[in-house]
Amino acid sequence: MKHLLSTADLSRAEAIHILDVAEEMAEVNTREVRKLPALRGKTVVNLFFEDSTRTRISFEAAAKRLSADVINFAAKGSSVSKGESLKDTVQTLGAMGIDGIVMRHGASGAPRVLADADWIDVPVVNAGDGTHEHPTQALLDAFTMRRRLHGAGSRGQGLDGVRVLIVGDVLHSRVARSNAWLLRTLGASVTFAAPPTLLPVTATPFGAAVHHDLDVALAEDPDVVMTLRIQQERMNDAFFPNPREYTRHWGLTASRFARLDERTLIMHPGPMNRGLEIAGVAADDPRSTVVEQVENGVSVRMAVLYLALTGSETGTHTHAAAATKETVA
Amino acid sequence: MGTRTVLQHPDITRALTRIAHEILEANHGASDLVLLGIPTRGAVLAERLDRILADIEPEWTTEPAVTGADASTPGRSHRVGTLDVTMHRDDLGRGIGRAPHRTTIPASGIDGKVVVLVDDVLYSGRTVRAALDALQGIGRPRAVRLAVLVDRGHRELPIRADHVGKNLPTASDERVTLRLTETDGTDEVVIEQSETQSETPSETQRDGGTA
Numbered sequence: 030m031k032h033l034l035s036t037a038d039l040s041r042a043e044a045i046h047i048l049d050v051a052e053e054m055a056e057v058n059t060r061e062v063r064k065l066p067a068l069r070g071k072t073v074v075n076l077f078f079e080d081s082t083r084t085r086i087s088f089e090a091a092a093k094r095l096s097a098d099v100i101n102f103a104a105k106g107s108s109v110s111k112g113e114s115l116k117d118t119v120q121t122l123g124a125m126g127i128d129g130i131v132m133r134h135g136a137s138g139a140p141r142v143l144a145d146a147d148w149i150d151v152p153v154v155n156a157g158d159g160t161h162e163h164p165t166q167a168l169l170d171a172f173t174m175r176r177r178l179h180g181a182g183s184r185g186q187g188l189d190g191v192r193v194l195i196v197g198d199v200l201h202s203r204v205a206r207s208n209a210w211l212l213r214t215l216g217a218s219v220t221f222a223a224p225p226t227l228l229p230v231t232a233t234p235f236g237a238a239v240h241h242d243l244d245v246a247l248a249e250d251p252d253v254v255m256t257l258r259i260q261q262e263r264m265n266d267a268f269f270p271n272p273r274e275y276t277r278h279w280g281l282t283a284s285r286f287a288r289l290d291e292r293t294l295i296m297h298p299g300p301m302n303r304g305l306e307i308a309g310v311a312a313d314d315p316r317s318t319v320v321e322q323v324e325n326g327v328s329v330r331m332a333v334l335y336l337a338l339t340g341s342e343t344g345t346h347t348h349a350a351a352a353t354k355e356t357v358a
Numbered sequence: 359m360g361t362r363t364v365l366q367h368p369d370i371t372r373a374l375t376r377i378a379h380e381i382l383e384a385n386h387g388a389s390d391l392v393l394l395g396i397p398t399r400g401a402v403l404a405e406r407l408d409r410i411l412a413d414i415e416p417e418w419t420t421e422p423a424v425t426g427a428d429a430s431t432p433g434r435s436h437r438v439g440t441l442d443v444t445m446h447r448d449d450l451g452r453g454i455g456r457a458p459h460r461t462t463i464p465a466s467g468i469d470g471k472v473v474v475l476v477d478d479v480l481y482s483g484r485t486v487r488a489a490l491d492a493l494q495g496i497g498r499p500r501a502v503r504l505a506v507l508v509d510r511g512h513r514e515l516p517i518r519a520d521h522v523g524k525n526l527p528t529a530s531d532e533r534v535t536l537r538l539t540e541t542d543g544t545d546e547v548v549i550e551q552s553e554t555q556s557e558t559p560s561e562t563q564r565d566g567g568t569a
Contacts, residue, residue: 046457053442053458062495065445095445184460335458339450 030336032144032153036164036211041187044214048172049184051325051332057094058328067335068097071128076119077156078104078134083299083323084156084166088131091330097338100127115139116148123149129338130154137161152337160201160263166298167207169329171215173318174253176325177294189216194246196279197257197306198227198268199234204298205257209235222246224279226268243279247288254289255296256281256307272305279306286311294318360551365524367545370507373523374403377505378410380521385472388417390500392471394441396489397459400477401440402540403507407476408438439463441475441496443488463496473499474521478536480506483517508547510534 030043039047057065073092075085085101092099102122104110109118119130129152132140137159144153157163174191175183193212199205199221209219219237221228228234240246247254259275269275276282281295286308289295295307295317303309312319365373385391388411395404411418418437442459450456475489486504493499505521510528526549528534533550537543 050458053460056461057445057495060496064495066491067445067450335445339456 030333030340032140032155033164033333033337034140034144034153034155035162036167036207036214037162039164039211039214041214041216044168044171044211045185045187047168047329047332047336048175050336051168051172051329052184054094054331054335055325055328057331058324064094064096066096068092068095068128068338071338072098072100072126073129073131073334073338074100074102074122074127075156076102076122076130076132078109078132078139079157080105081133081157083326084133084163087323087326088154088156088165088330088334090327091334092131094327095331095335097128097334115143116146119143119148123151127151129334131156131334133157135159152340154333154337157203159203160206161203162207163203163298164207164211165326165330165333166204167211168333169322169326170204170208170255170296170298171211172329173296173322173325174217174294176321177318178252187215188212191217191253192220192249192251193217193253193255194220194222194249194251195237195255195257196222196243196246196281198259198263199223199257200227200229200268201260201263202257206235208255209237213237220246220249220251222279224269243285247285250290251293253294253296254281255298258298258300259302259306261302276305280304281307281311283308283310286314289316291316296322299323361548363546363548364526365508365547367539370523370545370547373507374406375410375414377521377523378407378414381407381474381503381505382411382415384503384520388415390471391418391437391474392464392466392468392499393438393474393476394463394468394489394493395438395476396478396485397440397442398541399536399538400475401459402538403478404438404440404476407505411437436464436466441489441492443485443492446488446491448484448488461492461496468493468497468499470498470500472501472503474503474505476505478507479534480504480509480517480519480522481512481534483513483515486517487515507536508534 057063075088077085089099131154132143133156138161139158140153140155155162155164171188174188175186179186195205195208212219213236220240221237222240222243225241228239293316295311295314297307297319299319301307301312303312311317382388393404393407395401439462440460442461444456444458477485503520506519507523508526509519509522510526512530526534528549531552533552535548535550537546539545
């Protein structure tokens, strides 16, 4: 694996391999000394053109636990606000000697541009691009599901037959997109429940089934219910009349939560709008994995950084990597 | 290219049995001993040593090595674990792309214990250096010993084994391959004459049983 740009690029074997490596990283995170020397002497740049706290901190913690040096770059207050282009920014960083880029950008596809261009030849990890993809979030969600379902026997397993319901703003959600592709690759089936205004205009977006009524979708007894954040910063148009109406129709309220089966997992990528898309009682229940997702995020990002920065240096890009990737024992 | 088999199943069993006795003799009994195998074949050898030790030393299984509740599977020895050294290797980031293996430490931990590292083939010594490094992140053993099935020479670091199954003088362009029933379907150690020009040990050093 050279870059991680999209979960659609990952084969089932590659995805399971990343999750298995993450299991080893999770084991390290339970030790007294939570540090590995694997990336000692390497420098990772967190190149964040969009605000983010938890993803950036998670990547930073992951890189530091692998002994990499971390440079945090936030576009706000940098020369980007003076009009510097992505190319010049990256070449400037490249001249300082860096070994990997973790990138978040408001424009969909920006990490792909960076990976395909010859401005700099280092691995690029997509930490969220516009409304396109957020692959490490999908990987950590899959990792969390796998751990809850298979426990200590998780290694080597997919998510075959698991039925996942994703509720909310699918249209703007890179989390929904990355999850839909990855979960299907791992053998799970994905259903979206959302108002038509918050769904892409196709019958089966990203290969997932669609429900326009949350109560009908919940009555199908899904194994996992993942509520998405209502991204108020992207709500420029009237996608729904008002927050109270959204909660009534699409929120995981206390009464909807009470109807769920005892085994059903509640997931949320965070940050949560409590009382809007998810009720406090659901978020705090033992069936909720919200805190585990954050914890697992560090392990999964350690695995991604480790594989990207120590993997094959022959320069195969991810879309070609499935065929040519050096098999690791 | 010539291939010769230097050890077969009975030889390997005899060597392991002798190593087991040596470990007990050097430690004056079984107290505080913990075996950590280096994946993949070192881990298999550690489990075999564990079974041999359980046969020859009554104290091996009766002494409660565990303090507190043990969450691991019942019936499994509390004396044996695995130690993955992948993340501590000095050749990471050279485009090899190594997948880490599992590290499992016995529930009693390694603090104050005598840890016996078990590996298949001792060659450059770099794997053992990485293992010593990996141990530091887990605890502080009272002492660390090294048991290997085959010592083929060509050390690149000041490291030696305490217990050796077989010393095999080799040329550096030969490959020593250990196969074990658990991982490869048969028990044997073979020496192969490599057709390629000799490489430095650290480059030919690999994950599995060849060195």
